[in-house]
Amino acid sequence: MSKRKNPAGTDNINGDFCDFLTELAEYEKNVSRNVHKYNAYRKAASVLATHEKRIESGDEAKKLKGIGEKISKKIDEFIQTGKLQKLENIHKDEDAQAINLLTKVTGIGPVKAADLVRSGIKTIADLEKNKNALTHHQQLGLKYFEDFQMKIPRAEIIQIEIILKKVITELDSQYDVTICGSFRRGKAESGDIDALVTHPSLTTSNDAKKKHSEQLKSLVDALKGHGIVTDTISVGDTKFMGVCRLAPGLPARRLDIRLIPREQFHCATLYFTGSDVFNKAMRAHALEQGFTLNEYSLRPVGV
Ligand code: 8DG
Ligand code: CA
Ligand code: CA
Numbered sequence: 001m002s003k004r005k006n007p008a009g010t011d012n013i014n015g016d017f018c019d020f021l022t023e024l025a026e027y028e029k030n031v032s033r034n035v036h037k038y039n040a041y042r043k044a045a046s047v048l049a050t051h052e053k054r055i056e057s058g059d060e061a062k063k064l065k066g067i068g069e070k071i072s073k074k075i076d077e078f079i080q081t082g083k084l085q086k087l088e089n090i091h092k093d094e095d096a097q098a099i100n101l102l103t104k105v106t107g108i109g110p111v112k113a114a115d116l117v118r119s120g121i122k123t124i125a126d127l128e129k130n131k132n133a134l135t136h137h138q139q140l141g142l143k144y145f146e147d148f149q150m151k152i153p154r155a156e157i158i159q160i161e162i163i164l165k166k167v168i169t170e171l172d173s174q175y176d177v178t179i180c181g182s183f184r185r186g187k188a189e190s191g192d193i194d195a196l197v198t199h200p201s202l203t204t205s206n207d208a209k210k211k212h213s214e215q216l217k218s219l220v221d222a223l224k225g226h227g228i229v230t231d232t233i234s235v236g237d238t239k240f241m242g243v244c245r246l247a248p249g250l251p252a253r254r255l256d257i258r259l260i261p262r263e264q265f266h267c268a269t270l271y272f273t274g275s276d277v278f279n280k281a282m283r284a285h286a287l288e289q290g291f292t293l294n295e296y297s298l299r300p301v302g303v
Contacts, residue, residue, distance in 0.1 A: 012048075012049050013052075013053070013054045014048040014049065014051055014054065014055050015049075016078070017045075017048050017055060017061075017075060017078065018045045018048050018049050020074070020078060020084055020087060021041045021042075021044050021045035021048070021071070021074075022041070022042075022045050023087060024037075024041045024074075024084075024086070024087065025037075025038050025041035025042045025045065026100065027090055027096065027100070028041060029110065030099055030100050030103045030110045030113065031090075031096045031099050031100065031110070031114075033110050033111070039280075040066075040068070040071070041071070042276075042277055043066040043277055043280075044066055044067050044071045046066075046275070046277045046278075047064050047065065047066045047067060048061070048064070048067075051064065055075065056079075057075070057076060057079065058071075058072030058073055058074075058075040058076035058079075059072065061075045074086075094122075095117050095122075098113075098117045098122035098123070099113045099114055099117050101122075101123070101124070102116055102117065102121075102122075102127070104145075104149065105124075105127065105138060105141040105142055105145055106137065106138075106140065106141030106144075106148055106233075106254060107134075107135060107137035107138035107140070107141040107233070108134075108138050108141060112138070116130075116133065119133075121133065124142070124145060127142050128142065136233070136234075137233045137234065137241075140231055140233055140243065144243060144251075144252045146251075147251035147252040147253070148192075148251075148252070148253075148254055150251050151189035151190065151191065152189060152190045152191070152192070152193065152251075152253050153188070153189050154183065154187070154188050154189060154190070156246055156250070156253075157179060157183050157190060157193055159246055160193060160228070160244060160246055160253070160255075161177070161179050161195075163226070163228050163246070164177050164179075164195055164223070164228070165177045167222050167223055167226045167228065168197060168219055168222065168223075170222070171218065171219065171222050172199065174199055174200055174201075175197055175198070175199050175219075176197065176198050176199070176265075177195060177196070177197050178195070178196045178197075178269055179193060179194065179195055179196075180194045180195075180196055180269060180272035180273045180274075181193070181194035181272060181273065181274060182274070182275075184269075184273045185273060185274065185275065191254070192253065192254035192255065192256060193244070193253060193254065193255045193256065194256050194258075194272050195255065195256065195257045195258070196257075196258050196260055196265070196268055196269055196272055197219065197257060197258070197259050197260070198259070198260050198261070198262050198265045199215065199259075199262070200262055202215070202259065202260070202261045202262055203261050203262070203263070204261045204263060204264065208261070209237055212237050212238060212259060212261075213236070213237040213238075215259060216235065216236075216237065216238065216239075216240060216257070216259045217235065219240075219257065219259065220232065220235055220240050220242070220257070223244070228244050228245070228246070229242055229243070229244050229255065230242075230243050230244060230245050230252060231243035231252075238258055238259050238260065239256070239257070239258050239259075240255075240256070240257040240258075240259075241254075241255075241256055242254075242255050242256075242257075243255065258272065263297075264295070264296045264297065267293070267294065267295055267296055267297050267298060268295050268296070270282070270293075270295075271294070271295035272295070286298065287301070
């Protein structure tokens with residue numbers, strides 16, 4: 001049985017169930033493109049990850065919120081046989097495996113991956129030979145494929161945070177920088193870095209848009225000038241997607257920066273901290289209390 005830390009920081013005694021549910025979720029997202037099943041598997045995995053007792057049967061699992069008939073049957077099959085026929089079949093399906101692999105390249109989504117596989121491009125080596133079939137984003141994903149597969153240790157994010165704060169507040173001391181995502185959830189390692197930046201002069205008024213976009217560009221220029229940011233994937237009015245590297249010899253890391261109006265900062269911090277499963281539960285809870293919650297605001301329904 002795999003023993004991993006769950007979000008509460010304790011050993012996940014249901015880790016083997018979580019592993020197969022997560023693998024099924026990835027299959028539904030990348031290959032079947034069934035977002036409902038993807039969400040159902042993710043939710044079940046997250047419920048089991050924080051359940052403190054070892055699940056002994058499907059029936060026992062079914063009593064938990066978020067686990068229905070179909071998933072409980074899979075848990076029984078796994079307990080009884082030590083495997084899942086559905087996953088065995090997926091492992092033998094070469095196209096499914098190829099699609100799963102290609103979606104690991106940043107910028108290649110399930111639809112593009114299926115297109116590539118259909119045209120015979122099935123491996124990373126095939127991608128290297130067909131760079132012209134890729135967008136700028138996907139080409140950077142390919143360039144840094146090995147690096148982006150590596151998780152970022154918390155200690156490294158803390159060092160990157162120090163530099164981001166230093167460079168950005170040197171531009172203007174009123175900037176505020178918060179690292180969100182899995183880092184803010186206390187995880188020991190993260191897939192990428194999600195930085196939220198705000199400034200008191202940033203408002204949601206219409207005429208602010210141009211200023212907003214200029215501010216984001218000057219932030220990115222400063223970070224590139226310092227050398228911490230190495231590549232831009234895309235940069236819009238409020239959102240930068242790119243690549244950073246703490247020091248030569250260390251892997252390149254995916255960095256997202258969002259420049260947010262001050263009045264949206266707290267709701268944005270909540271949203272970008274996640275997890276996405278937690279966000280869904282939090283939005284549903286808000287609705288039950290008569291409020292709409294999103295990344296911009298919390299307000300009474302209908303207002
Ligand atoms: P990771 O990078 O360590 O893999 O985990 P993460 O920090 O939780 O994931 P992320 O993909 O970087 O997204 C950051 C947060 O954004 C996430 O925790 C919650 C929020 N978020 C949603 N829905 C979505 C969505 O559909 N896509 C993305 N990228 N983020 C979302 O609530
Ligand atoms: Ca993240
Ligand atoms: Ca991210």
